[in-house]
Amino acid sequence: MLHINEEVSRCLLCADAPCGKNAARAIRALRFENHWTAAELFNSMTDDEIAHAEKACIHYDRPIRIAELKKQVESPKPDTTGSLPSLELNFCDMVCENPFFLASSAICTNYEMVARALEAGWAGVFYKTICKQDIREVSPRFDAVRKEGTPFVGFRNMEQLSENPYQMDFDILHRLKVNYPTKRIIASIMGQTEEEWIELAKMAEEAGCDAVELNFSCPQMRLTGLGSDIGQNNELIMFYTSYVRDAVNIPVIPKMTPNVQEMGMPALACFYGGASGISAINTIKSITMSHDAEVSNKKTISGYSGKAVKPIALRMIYEMTGNTILHKAGIEKHMDISGIGGIETWRDALEFIQLGCRNVQVCTAVMQYGYRIIDDLILGLQHYMQERGIVELKKLVGEELKNIVLPSDLDRETMVLPKIDREKCIGCGRCSISCADGGHQAIAFDEDRKPRIIGQKCVGCHLCRLVCPTGAIGIAKRMPKRDK
Ligand SMILES: Cc1cc2nc3c(=O)[nH]c(=O)nc-3n(C[C@H](O)[C@H](O)[C@H](O)COP(=O)(O)O)c2cc1C
Ligand code: SF4
Ligand code: SF4
Numbered sequence: 001m002l003h004i005n006e007e008v009s010r011c012l013l014c015a016d017a018p019c020g021k022n023a024a025r026a027i028r029a030l031r032f033e034n035h036w037t038a039a040e041l042f043n044s045m046t047d048d049e050i051a052h053a054e055k056a057c058i059h060y061d062r063p064i065r066i067a068e069l070k071k072q073v074e075s076p077k078p079d080t081t082g083s084l085p086s087l088e089l090n091f092c093d094m095v096c097e098n099p100f101f102l103a104s105s106a107i108c109t110n111y112e113m114v115a116r117a118l119e120a121g122w123a124g125v126f127y128k129t130i131c132k133q134d135i136r137e138v139s140p141r142f143d144a145v146r147k148e149g150t151p152f153v154g155f156r157n158m159e160q161l162s163e164n165p166y167q168m169d170f171d172i173l174h175r176l177k178v179n180y181p182t183k184r185i186i187a188s189i190m191g192q193t194e195e196e197w198i199e200l201a202k203m204a205e206e207a208g209c210d211a212v213e214l215n216f217s218c219p220q221m222r223l224t225g226l227g228s229d230i231g232q233n234n235e236l237i238m239f240y241t242s243y244v245r246d247a248v249n250i251p252v253i254p255k256m257t258p259n260v261q262e263m264g265m266p267a268l269a270c271f272y273g274g275a276s277g278i279s280a281i282n283t284i285k286s287i288t289m290s291h292d293a294e295v296s297n298k299k300t301i302s303g304y305s306g307k308a309v310k311p312i313a314l315r316m317i318y319e320m321t322g323n324t325i326l327h328k329a330g331i332e333k334h335m336d337i338s339g340i341g342g343i344e345t346w347r348d349a350l351e352f353i354q355l356g357c358r359n360v361q362v363c364t365a366v367m368q369y370g371y372r373i374i375d376d377l378i379l380g381l382q383h384y385m386q387e388r389g390i391v392e393l394k395k396l397v398g399e400e401l402k403n404i405v406l407p408s409d410l411d412r413e414t415m416v417l418p419k420i421d422r423e424k425c426i427g428c429g430r431c432s433i434s435c436a437d438g439g440h441q442a443i444a445f446d447e448d449r450k451p452r453i454i455g456q457k458c459v460g461c462h463l464c465r466l467v468c469p470t471g472a473i474g475i476a477k478r479m480p481k482r483d484k
Helices: 004-010 021-031 035-043 047-056 066-072 111-120 166-179 194-206 234-247 264-273 307-321 324-329 346-354 364-369 371-388 430-438 463-467
Strands: 089-091 094-096 100-102 124-126 142-147 150-157 184-189 211-215 252-255 277-280 284-286 302-305 336-340 359-362 414-420 443-445 451-453 473-480
Touching: 004 021, 004 066, 021 035, 021 047, 021 066, 021 371, 035 066, 035 371, 047 066, 089 336, 100 371, 111 124, 111 166, 111 371, 150 307, 150 364, 166 184, 166 194, 184 194, 194 211, 194 234, 211 234, 234 252, 234 264, 264 307, 264 324, 277 307, 302 307, 307 336, 307 346, 336 346, 346 359, 346 371, 359 364, 364 371, 414 451, 430 443, 430 463, 463 473
Parallel strands: 100 124, 100 359, 124 184, 184 211, 211 252, 252 277, 277 336, 336 359
Antiparallel strands: 089 094, 142 150, 150 302, 284 302, 414 473, 443 451
């Protein structure tokens, strides 16, 4: 038996892949949750081509089982073959060809990088934060949190702002806007004083930028009173936002730090400062204990990002888009939200959109996999919309907000039992171990190595379903809880 996700996550996603264009692209589509494109590509390949691809694989351990993957990927359903819907979505009154932007970071620090990304299909860029400070970085400046076979689930960086002379960065932005007039070119800036914020914002406007992002959120500045020190102080957020608001006519978008207790009040400060939108989140303050003493034995607090932070980012987005005080103030009429944090696939992006974002930004996933992830961000979302019969992306904006409720509003009277599919079960016993040691001792593991749910003990927590490696545990019917 082959587990698609596991096999696909073994693929090295090679550059100029020896297994060939179609096979590599199909596997990449599967890796980024776009089974529609994978099926189309696999279906276009003959058995011989598949066999060749598998033989050419350079995996250091054993070749990826491409023939098996092809067998297991469903053919596209007939209604997914027509023309795909447009992903156009307005953000802060800017028409954007799709909602996917590069986040201000290491992935957009010069003209050539951004140009390549725009050519690949990204709709715009929040360019690396421009400043007038002397930026001196450390080496190395990155670390990662690994989990079992996954190269990294979380990423820590100790990088500050653009090291280019600020005039040079504005010149780059100007050239980008001239050469890519339909793309959205947004400057990210950080001043040290009121005058500097205004000067940099005006330079962004003069360079032809479509908007300016205010970096109130870098958690690892060498000097105090900058970055997230501003984002943690609602008065400063409001003052700096309003200084810039009064100085320029382009949209002003403060970028918020997650290193606060909640996001509602900082968002209100942006609103009263006259912001046109909000970007959230920047990285989360963290420590990783790299054991590589040869590299450095000194550690510090710095920013954490990547897939692991997505649930925290979503919670903070909801604290803005689901906030009744902000709604009363008219947030949705006056401010658009750009969601950031752990976005790798179209599904991740969709979650941000369904919680009310009109734009999403990506950083760590591009650092890990390259600009090419835009292919499956775009196609995956388009196929999903097509399957649901949705023709405009704006229909998805905020559609899940109604389903986020208070803990007190959750159903506590009924339960759903797990249901074991004996065909899919391989008898590993992981479900019984987790249930015994972290659940309710409700799974018997018999001599035939098949688990059995003990209905009288099971509380329907579904830990077993989450740990099962083969997807053999499903969901039975919802029913009233037993009497205690
Ligand atoms: C190496 C690195 C450099 C970054 N530099 C900046 C920056 O200059 N300005 C900024 O606003 N955010 C910066 N960020 C934060 C990202 O833009 C983004 O908010 C954060 O990484 C979360 O998104 P992600 O999980 O997609 O990476 C940086 C992040 C990383 C990893
Ligand atoms: S050569 Fe092997 S590891 Fe590399 S992309 Fe192709 S299938 Fe993946
Ligand atoms: S974890 Fe899944 S595969 Fe393993 S014994 Fe339980 S049901 Fe079977």
